[in-house]
Amino acid sequence: MRYIFGVLIIILYSECGFSQGKPRTTLSDSLPAPHATKSSMNFSNVIGWKTGETPKAPEGFTVTRYADGFDNPRWLYIVSNGDILVAESNSNHPFLEKIGAHIIGASKSNSLRHSADRITLLRDADGDGKPEVRNTFLSNLNQPFGMLVMGNWFYVANTDGLWRYPYTVGQLAITGKGEKILDLPAGKANRHWTRNLLASKDGSKIYIAVGSGTNIAEKGIMNEFLRADILEVNPDGTGLRVYASGLRNPVGMDWAPGTNTLWTVVNERDELGDNLVPDYFTHVKENGFYGWPWMYHGRFDDRVKAPRPAVVASYTTPDVDIGSHTASLGLAFYDQKAFPQKYHHGAFIAQHGSWNRSTLSGYKVIFIPFSDGKPQSKGEDFLTGFIAELSKEKVRGRPVCVIVTPDGSLLITDDVSNVIWKVSANK
Structure with missing residues (x-):
């Protein structure tokens, strides 16, 4: 039974972790x-938002509830006409896993509902800052996440493949038949x-962020083929290659404004203690x-049994430590001008928070300023x-x-x- 619960934890909280304090730019020296501290299971208890409650932004900003009533809204994409697409998706847990989650308290922190497998369209037709139109854009997917419009195609990345559909900007729903243009690794070990x-x-290539199937390749390195990578393909799905590797779980990706440099946020490994290993932005x-x-x-992580390949000698040090186990997922560079000058060209990172730290942290959006x-x-x-009550793990x-x-919001x-949530600068 203990083994089952251990496996459950690995599956349920793949995007997790906590840190304290602000991001650091020095890494290995500190x-x-x-195992300087024990590896903790510390599940947050999500209590939701009371009427009138909102997250808190710095002075000079207003936070409002833009839309609600979704089923696990995970990812967003904005079409050129302003339509906002919302991918509603989740981990899928068998019956026994759900029972185990309730026993160990993990169900307090995440939804255990089956993935909605849906993309919802929001449209603010009158420009008042609130969407009046809400429509099911595409359904019957398989844990959809990343979305993209290129030419006359709408792309969506299911967990097991890249699909594209005929699309014209302004459509309220996808009506044409889709095609799977690339298989992506999934299977049972799909942490x-x-x-x-x-x-x-x-516009000539598509980049696909694919996380590892396990924590530290404990099910064999061959099961991690085309995982822990950022992949590159042509818009028709051909020409697949690994663009960058050794990225345990890269999620958010964006281009730094005014440059040709790609950036990502990465969830690092678990079970080495409260302050190992820092997630990073690079x-x-x-x-x-x-x-x-x-x-x-x-x-080196001495737990890893797989033989070390030659590529280890070409190791690249990440740029910014953003805290151990923060589950930093979302990334967006600020490329508009509505916010004050200090935010221009800087990076916003959403930290989901996690189970693998004795004191809750994360659960916030951070900002990293950029220059040149x-x-x-x-x-x-x-x-x-x-975070509502830190001492009681209430969020x-x-x-x-x-x-x-x-x-510019x-x-x-x-x-x-x-x-x-919507964050706007006060006028």
């Missing part, structure tokens, strides 16, 4: 030894099931190797209030995705509370 999408700056080098599963921040295309030495909290919600709208999904 890391503790493995990180999300698949994010991003177009190259010239630029992505073509053919770069970022360590997983053999290394983290320049150190590079992160500066200090990050800061931007959107907080998700109101868990942020996942952050995007910048054409009017931010939208943030809160998956367990089924809300999309």
Whole structure:
């Protein structure tokens, strides 16, 4: 029974972790030894938002409830006409896993409902800042996540494949027949099931973020084929190659404004203690190797049994430590001008929060300023209030995705509370 619960934890909380304090730009020099503290199971208790409650932004900003009533809103995509697409998806748990989750308290932290497997369209037709139109855009999917429009095609990344559908901007729903243009690794060992999408700056390629199937390749390195990678394909699904590897669970991806540099946020490994291993925010080098599963921040993980390949010698150090186990998922560079100057070209990162730390942290959106295309030495909290009572592990919600709208506002999904929040600068 203990083994079953251990497996359950691995499956349920693949995107998890906690940290304290603000992001650091120094990494290995300040890391503790493995197991300096014990590896904790500390599940948050999601209590939701009372009427009138909202997350808290800095002075000069207003937070409003943009839309609600979803079924696990995970990811967002904005079409060129302003339509907002919401991927509603979740982990799928067999009956025995759900029973185990209730016994150990894990059900308090995440929804155990079956994935809605749906994309919902929101449209603010009159421009008042609130969507009046809400329609099912596409359904009967398989844990959809990343979305993309290129040419006359709408792309969606299910957990097991990349699909595309005929599409004209302005459609309220997909009506044409889709085609699966690329298989993606899934199967039983699918700890990180999300698949994010991003177009190259010239529109000639698609990048796909695929997380590892396990924590540290404990089910065999061959089961991690085409995992823990950012993949590159042509828009028709041909020309598949690994663009960068050793990224345990890359989720959010974006291009730094004014540059040709790709950035991502990565969830690092679990079960080494409260302050190992830091999740990170990094630029992505073509053919770069970022360590997983053999290394983290320049150190070897002695738990990994797979033989070390030659690529380990080309290890690339990540740029910014954003806290151990923070489950940093969403990433958006601020490319508009409505926010004050200090936010221009900087990066917003949504931290979902996790189970593998003795004291709750994460559960917020942070901001990392940029100058000349590079992160500066200090990050800061931007959107907080998700933690209700730290001592009792009570939280109101868990942020996942952050995007910048054409009017310069931010939208943030809160998956367990089924809300999309909007942050606007006061005029």
